[in-house]
Amino acid sequence: MSETAVDTSEAPEETEAEATEPEATEAPEEAEPAASDLLPRLGTGDASGPVLLLGGSSASRERLERARFEVSENPEEAERAAVALVSTRLPRGKTAETVRRLRRETSAPILALVHPGGEDAAVGLQRAGADAAVAEGAEPSVRSYLDPDSHTDPTHAVRFQEAYEAQADQGVNGSSSSLSVDPVTLLPTGRQLEERIAALADSGEPTRIAFLRVEGWNRTRRRLAADGEGLLRRRLAVRFADATRRDHAELYSLGGGDFAAVGVGWAPTAAGRTMRHLTEIAATFVPAGNEHLQLNIGHVGPELTTDVTALRELATRALRLAGRQEGSTVVGPDELVRTLAPSTEIEAALRLLDHIERDDPHGPGHGQRVGAIAAELASRLRLDAPERATLRLAGHLHDVGKGRLEAHQRFLGANPSEEQRWAYRAHPELGAAYLLVPAGPEVAAAVRHHHERWDGTGFPEGLAGEAIPLEARVVALADRIEHLRRQGHSDTDVTAQLSAEAGSAFDPTLVEVGLELLGLAEEHEQPSDIAV
Secondary structure, three states: OOOOOOOOOOOOOHHHHHHOOOHHHOOOHHHHHHHHHHOOOOOOOOOOOOEEEEOOOHHHHHHHHHOOOOEEOOHHHHHHOOEEEEEOOOOOOOHHHHHHHHHHHOOOOEEEEEOOOOHHHHHHHHHHOOOEEEEOOOHHHHHHHHOHHHHOOHHHHHHHHHHHHOOOOOOOOOOOOOOOEOOOOOOEOHHHHHHHHHHHHHHOOOEEEEEEEEOOHHHHHHOOOOOHHHHHHHHHHHHHHHHHHOOOOEEEEEEOOEEEEEEEOOOHHHHHHHHHHHHHHHHOOOOOOOOOOOEEEEEEOOOOOOOHHHHHHHHHHHHHHHHOOOOOEEEOHHHHHHHHHHHHHHHHHHHHHHHHHOOOOOOOOHHHHHHHHHHHHHHHOOOOHHHHHHHHHHHHOOOHHHHHOOHHHHOOOOOOOHHHHHHHOOHHHHHHHHHHHHHOHHHHHHHHOOOOOOOOOOOOOOOOHHHOOHHHHHHHHHHHHHHHHHOOOOHHHHHHHHHHHEOOOEOHHHHHHHHHHHHHHHHHOOOOOOOO
16 A cells, blocks of 8 residues: 555565565466456457446446447357446346356456446446446546546546546435425425335336426515415425426425425326426416526436335435526436536545555555545645646545455565465556546556556556656555554654655655644544554
8 A cells, every 4th residue: 555566565575575575576477367367458348349237227328329339239249349338237246257158268357337336236337347437427437447548538537527527416405394284375385395205215117206496485584475386385385296297206296496206107208298287387477577487307216226216316306406507497318417427426436445454454445535635735736736636636545446346355464475475466457457448548647557656666667757647646645654654653753654665665755745734634634553
C-alpha cells in the first residue's frame, strides 16, 4: 500500500528488500500463468465478433444495435464473441457461475452490465472475474473496451467524476402528513404510501411508482386567494385520480403540489400515455390568470428492478431529473437509465471498494482518506479544479482492482508466498482496466502506476522518475502518508520516514509538499489502534 513492492506495514524489512529486486527474476516460471490469468483482457477482443449479451433487457439490446454492434444472446457463441456482457438482471445465483463459465470459454473482455439498483450484484460479478462494469444506458461505451486508445469517450469520464462529486441525494418531499387521508384532497397520504410500498415489497408483485410535482407550487399559491390553494389542490386531485384510475393505479397526496401514483401490473406503454395525459390536465389550469401549470413526473417499474424499495428511490431520481428541464416533463425508465449510467457505475465501484476494505489493515475508509490527502496535495501544487477532482477520485479508488483478488491476496503479511506476491502485483492493472472507460485515462493511469517507484524498482512497468505520471506519484505519496498516520506515527517519525524515502520511493519535490501538508493530514483521521 505504500510506494514499495508490497505493503510495508505488513512486511517492513523482507518486502522492502524484495521490492528492489528486478521484477523479471522474482517469480518462478510456474507462478506467471496464475498471475496472468488475473490480468484484464480489455482491448484484446476480436472486433469482428458479436457482443454476447446474457440476461440483458430489450432496451440494452436496442442501444447496442443502434451503436452498430452485432448482438448475440446465445451462450454457445461465447468463443467467437468480441466482448461478453453479463447483466445484473440475471437471477441471483446464476451471475457468478455465468462469469466463471465464460472465463473458461472465451478470452474476450467480460463486463458486468449494471442496471440501476444492481450495484451489489455488480460487486459479485467483479469478484467472480468480470473485468469491468458498464451501466445500462452506457452500452455504446462497450466499444472503448475493445479499443481503449481510440474510442475512450472523455465526456463519459467527466460525467463519472461529476457523479462521484455529487452522490448525496435528497428525498422527494418532507411534508407528508401523518394523517390517513389528506383533508383537502381526500386522498391517502405519504404515510399510507410508505405502508403500501412496504406491503408490495413483501408481495413481490410487479409494481410501478410515479412521483408528480407541480412546478413552482409555492409561487403559484402566493398568487391565490385565501381559499384558492385548497380548491386548486382538490380539483387537481380529482382530475389526476380519474386519469390514473383507468390504469388501476392508486393516487396519493404528499402535500402542496406533490402527488404519487402506485400501480400493480402497470405496463410501461400505458403508463407513459397516462403520464403525458396528466401533464395535459395540469396545463388546463391557469390559476394565476396567465400561466398554465407545469407538471413534472418521474416513473419507473419492473423493467428496471423488482425491488420496490429501489423503485421508490429511482422514481425520486426520475422526478429530480424532470425538474431540471424546461416545461412539463415526464422522465421514464429509458431516459433515467441513460442519465443514471455514471452514478450507477460510481456506486458499483464504491460498493466494491467497501467490500475490499472490510479486511483492510488500514481500516474502512482508507481509499476515501487517500483521496482527501491527494486532493490536498493537488491544492498545494496549485493544480486546477478538474485535476484536483481527478486526484481525489484516483486516490479514493486506487485499490479497486483488489476486488478481483482472493481475500488472502489483497494484503500481504510478513512472509507472503510467491503466488500471493504475484497476484497482489496485478491489482494496479486490474484497477486501471476497471476505471479506464468510466473514469477516463488520467484516473486509470494514476491507479495503474501508483506502485511505481521514483528509482524504477516498482511495478507494474518499472517506470522511473518523471516517466511516472504525476497523478500516480501524488496518489502514491498520499497512500504512504495515510498508511504512516494510521500506524500511529508521530509527525516527527513521518517526516523522517518520508525524507528517507525521497528520491528512492517518491518524487523528492512531492515529498517536500507532503511534509508541508502533515499538519493538515493529521486532521483527516485520528491514528488507528488496528495492529498491522
